[in-house]
Amino acid sequence: MEKLRLRGITDEQVLEAVGQLPRHYFLDKAFEEHAYLDKPFPIGNKQTISQPFTVAYQTAMLKVEKRQRILEIGTGSGYQAAILSLLGARVFTIERQEALYQKTAPLLEQLGFSNIRAYFGDGYKGLPEMAPFDGILFTAGAEDIPQAVFDQLKVGGRLVVPLGKGQQTMYCITKTKEGKAEVIEEGDLFSFVPFLKGVKESKTF
Numbered sequence: 001m002e003k004l005r006l007r008g009i010t011d012e013q014v015l016e017a018v019g020q021l022p023r024h025y026f027l028d029k030a031f032e033e034h035a036y037l038d039k040p041f042p043i044g045n046k047q048t049i050s051q052p053f054t055v056a057y058q059t060a061m062l063k064v065e066k067r068q069r070i071l072e073i074g075t076g077s078g079y080q081a082a083i084l085s086l087l088g089a090r091v092f093t094i095e096r097q098e099a100l101y102q103k104t105a106p107l108l109e110q111l112g113f114s115n116i117r118a119y120f121g122d123g124y125k126g127l128p129e130m131a132p133f134d135g136i137l138f139t140a141g142a143e144d145i146p147q148a149v150f151d152q153l154k155v156g157g158r159l160v161v162p163l164g165k166g167q168q169t170m171y172c173i174t175k176t177k178e179g180k181a182e183v184i185e186e187g188d189l190f191s192f193v194p195f196l197k198g199v200k201e202s203k204t205f
């Protein structure tokens with residue numbers, strides 16, 4: 001955790017959650033021995049589990065409070081969802097790749113994360129049936145924020161999104177009383193896997 005602190009993560013609750021959660025639970029067996037290096041790793045289906053630094057960075061920007069309803073877009077390995085859960089959030093997480101959803105949803109259940117609900121679906125649409133959310137977190141690099149997702153954010157809520165082509169700048173955006181998007185923080189540059197439209201069903205590969 002000292003490494004994360006040195007890289008500028010100061011939120012003690014986030015540092016504690018990252019320190020507490022064994023990352024190897026979320027990695028394919030083959031990568032277990034590398035689980036504690038600060039690197040992204042493949043999780044199958046050409047996707048990666050984010051670096052602990054990136055997870056800590058996004059989580060700190062979201063400023064999660066207990067019992068808040070948080071929507072995560074891009075479940076992937078479930079690691080980020082688990083960190084949000086440890087912070088006391090009620091987590092709703094959505095994944096467009098059915099194979100990943102089928103792997104991760106039961107894993108989160110087995111690990112006892114009862115405050116996480118995982119969905120297979122297109123994050124472009126968000127989860128209107130579970131809205132509104134206090135916070136929304138994109139874990140894939142988007143070129144813009146879909147209106148349908150922004151509509152699901154509460155007034156005064158926080159939406160954290162890496163925006164851009166190729167490399168992305170991290171933004172934290174809120175919703176004003178008038179329903180407008182307002183940038184409240186502009187952060188560092190990252191390289192995320194792309195935010196893609198539509199779902200990928202597992203029978204297609």
Ligand code: SAH
Pocket residue numbers: 047048049050073074075076077078079080081094095096097100121122123124139140193194195196197198
């Ligand atoms: N939060 C994950 C990081 C996974 S990488 C973790 O902690 O491991 C980003 C994920 O976003 C990938 O699994 C990718 O399939 C997913 N994704 C990309 N576009 C999406 C969309 N439109 N809806 C839902 N998930 C999406």
